[in-house]
Amino acid sequence: MTKRKLTGLAGLTLTAGLVLGGCAGGGASDEPIVVGSQAYYSNEIIAEIYAQALEGAGFEVDRQFQIGQRDAYLPELESGAVDLFPEYTGNLLQYYLPETTATQADEVYGELATALPEGLTALAMSPATDQDSYNVTAEFAQANGLTSIADLANVDGLILGGNPELEERPYGPTGLLETYGVTVAFDATGDITVDALLEGVINVANVYSGDPRIADFGLVTLADPEGLFLASNVVPIASSDIASDLAEVIDPISQALTPEGLVALNLKSTKDQMSAADIASQWLADNRF
Amino acid sequence: MDLLWEALTWLFSPEQYQGEGSIPQRVAEHLLYTAGATAIAAVVAVPIGYFIGHTGRGGTWVVGITGAARALPSFGLILLLVLMLGVSERVTASLVALVLLGIPPLMAGAYSGMQQIPRATIDAARAQGMTEWQIIWTVEIPLSLPLLLGGLRGAVLQIVATATLVAYVGLGGLGYDIIQGIPLRRFDQTVGTALVIVVVALVLDGLLSALTTWVTPRGVQQGRLTDVRARDSISRAAPVATTAASPEKKTTQQRKATL
Numbered sequence: 386m387t388k389r390k391l392t393g394l395a396g397l398t399l400t401a402g403l404v405l406g407g408c409a410g411g412g413a414s415d416e417p418i419v420v421g422s423q424a425y426y427s428n429e430i431i432a433e434i435y436a437q438a439l440e441g442a443g444f445e446v447d448r449q450f451q452i453g454q455r456d457a458y459l460p461e462l463e464s465g466a467v468d469l470f471p472e473y474t475g476n477l478l479q480y481y482l483p484e485t486t487a488t489q490a491d492e493v494y495g496e497l498a499t500a501l502p503e504g505l506t507a508l509a510m511s512p513a514t515d516q517d518s519y520n521v522t523a524e525f526a527q528a529n530g531l532t533s534i535a536d537l538a539n540v541d542g543l544i545l546g547g548n549p550e551l552e553e554r555p556y557g558p559t560g561l562l563e564t565y566g567v568t569v570a571f572d573a574t575g576d577i578t579v580d581a582l583l584e585g586v587i588n589v590a591n592v593y594s595g596d597p598r599i600a601d602f603g604l605v606t607l608a609d610p611e612g613l614f615l616a617s618n619v620v621p622i623a624s625s626d627i628a629s630d631l632a633e634v635i636d637p638i639s640q641a642l643t644p645e646g647l648v649a650l651n652l653k654s655t656k657d658q659m660s661a662a663d664i665a666s667q668w669l670a671d672n673r674f
Numbered sequence: 675m676d677l678l679w680e681a682l683t684w685l686f687s688p689e690q691y692q693g694e695g696s697i698p699q700r701v702a703e704h705l706l707y708t709a710g711a712t713a714i715a716a717v718v719a720v721p722i723g724y725f726i727g728h729t730g731r732g733g734t735w736v737v738g739i740t741g742a743a744r745a746l747p748s749f750g751l752i753l754l755l756v757l758m759l760g761v762s763e764r765v766t767a768s769l770v771a772l773v774l775l776g777i778p779p780l781m782a783g784a785y786s787g788m789q790q791i792p793r794a795t796i797d798a799a800r801a802q803g804m805t806e807w808q809i810i811w812t813v814e815i816p817l818s819l820p821l822l823l824g825g826l827r828g829a830v831l832q833i834v835a836t837a838t839l840v841a842y843v844g845l846g847g848l849g850y851d852i853i854q855g856i857p858l859r860r861f862d863q864t865v866g867t868a869l870v871i872v873v874v875a876l877v878l879d880g881l882l883s884a885l886t887t888w889v890t891p892r893g894v895q896q897g898r899l900t901d902v903r904a905r906d907s908i909s910r911a912a913p914v915a916t917t918a919a920s921p922e923k924k925t926t927q928q929r930k931a932t933l
Contacts, residue, residue, distance in 0.1 A: 456859065480859070549841065549854035573844040573854070574761070576753060581761040581844075 433665035475617030490616035511639035515595035516617035546574035547591030681865035715776030723784025776829035783825015787818025
C-alpha cells in the first residue's frame with residue numbers, strides 16, 4: 386500500500402527522463418495528448434512508457450495519472466477528456482459485458498472491439514498479461530502434487546483467498562466447482578492475500594500474474610487448461626479520432642512488452658522503489674525506442 | 675433517486691436475509707466487533723480517566739498520547755497491525771485499531787465528568803467524613819455518569835462506523851458488501867449496505883441516549899446540578915401539579931444522588 390502510494394507520488398512529481406531515439410512519423414499537433422492511468426503502480430508505469438514514447442515522437446503530452454477505478458476514468462475516456470489509457474482486455478471486457486463467456490486472448494480482444502462504446506478504439510494488444518491466477522506455495526504444490534487447477538480436486542479443506550469480489554466472479558468458487566470440480570471455502574483476504582497464503586491461513590491465492598511477489602516468494606501458479614480465467618492482455622485504449630496517429634507510436638511498444646517484461650517492470654517499482662518515470666525511460670532505452 | 679430505489683429493492687429482497695453473508699449475519703458480525711472493541715476500550719480508558727479526574731494528575735500526558743493515537747488513520751493501522759502480528763491474528767489487529775479509536779472519547783468522558791463536579795460538592799462529602807473511595811463511588815462516579823455516557827456514545831459511533839474497515843482484512847461485517855459491491859458495480863448492494871450501517875449507527879446512538887437519560891441521577895441533568903426547587907416551581911405552575919408527591923420525589927432524588 387505504502388509502496389504503491391510512494392511510487393505514485395514519485396511518478397507524479399518527477400519529470401520524465403530523456404527518451405533515446407524516436408519513432409517514425411507522428412507529427413506534433415496543437416492539443417496535447419492526455420494520457421491517463423489507474424491508481425495501480427504497474428498501470429502507471431505502462432502509461433508513463435506511452436507518455437515518454439509519444440514525447441519522443443514529437444507529441445505534447447499531458448499526464449493524468451492515478452485516476453482510480455474504472456468507474457472514475459472510463460467516463461473521462463468516453464467523453465474525450467483523456468485520449469490514451471493502458472487497459473487490460475479481460476477486465477475491461479468484463480466491465481462492459483459482465484456476462485461474457487470469452488476467455489481466450491484473441492476471443493476476448495475481438496469481443497472487446499465490439500463492446501467498446503463509440504469513440505473508443507482498442508489499439509493492438511500486447512502479449513503482456515496481468516490477469517487473475519491461482520497460486521499456491523511451493524511446499525503445498527509439492528506435498529499435494531499440484532501443477533494445474535484441476536489437481537486441486539483431490540485436495541480437501543481448501544481455502545481460497547482473494548479480493549471480496551472474487552466470491553462473485555465467474556472464475557471464483559462457483560467457477561472452480563463447475564469447471565474443475567474443486568470445492569473451496571472463500572476468505573476475502575484482499576490486500577493481505579499473499580501474506581495469508583505464506584502464513585497458511587489460506588491455501589490458494591488469487592494473485593495478478595504481473596505481481597512480482599509470485600517469483601519473489603517462489604509461488605506456483607497453477608495452470609488453467611480449461612480456460613477458467615479471462616485472458617487479460619495489456620491493451621491501449623485510445624480516442625478513435627486520433628487512434629491511427631497514436632497507433633504508429635504505441636503499437637511497437639505493445640509488441641515489445643512481454644509478460645516477463647511486465648513483471649520485471651513491476652519489480653523495479655516494488656523492490657527497487659524506482660519511480661514510474663525512471664522505470665519507463667530505462668525500459669524505452671533498453672528496447673531501443 | 676433511481677439508485678436509492680434500487681438500493682431499497684436490494685435491501686428488502688428476501689435473498690438478503692438467508693444463507694451465508696446475509697444482512698442479519700453481517701449486522702451481527704459488525705455489532706460483535708463494535709461491542710468487543712467498545713468493551714475493551716472502556717476497561718482501559720474509564721479507570722485511567724477516573725484516576726485523572728479524581729487526582730487531577732497526569733491529564734496532559736495521557737490525554738495527549740491517546741489523542742495522538744486517535745490521529746492514526748485506522749485503515750493503515752489495521753493493515754499495518756495485521757502484517758506485524760500475522761494474518762492469523764487479524765482479529766486482534768483489527769480490534770486494537772478500533773479500541774484506539776474508542777479510548778479518547780471514553781477517557782475524556784470519564785475525566786471531564788469528574789472534573790465538572792463542583793468542588794463544593796466534593797468538599798462537602800469530605801467534610802462529612804467520607805473516605806476517598808466513598809467519594810469516588812458515591813459522589814464522583816454517579817455525578818460523572820452523564821458525561822461518561824456521552825463519551826461512550828462518541829466512542830460507539832466512531833467504532834461502529836470504522837468497523838466497516840475490518841472487511842478489508844477478510845473479517846466480514848457490513849463493510850464487506852460495500853467493498854465487494856464497488857468492483858462488481860453492484861451499486862444497489864453498496865448503497866443498500868451503507869443505509870444499513872446508518873440505521874445501525876442511529877439505533878445504537880438512540881439506545882445510548884435513552885440509557886443516558888435512564889441512568890442520570892435525578893438531581894443531575896446533562897452533568898449540571900439543577901436547582902430542585904426551581905424545577906418544582908415549574909411543575910407547580912402546571913395545571914395538574916401534585917404538591918403531595920413532591921416531598922417524596924425529593925427524597926428519591928436525594929437518595930439517588932448519594933447512591
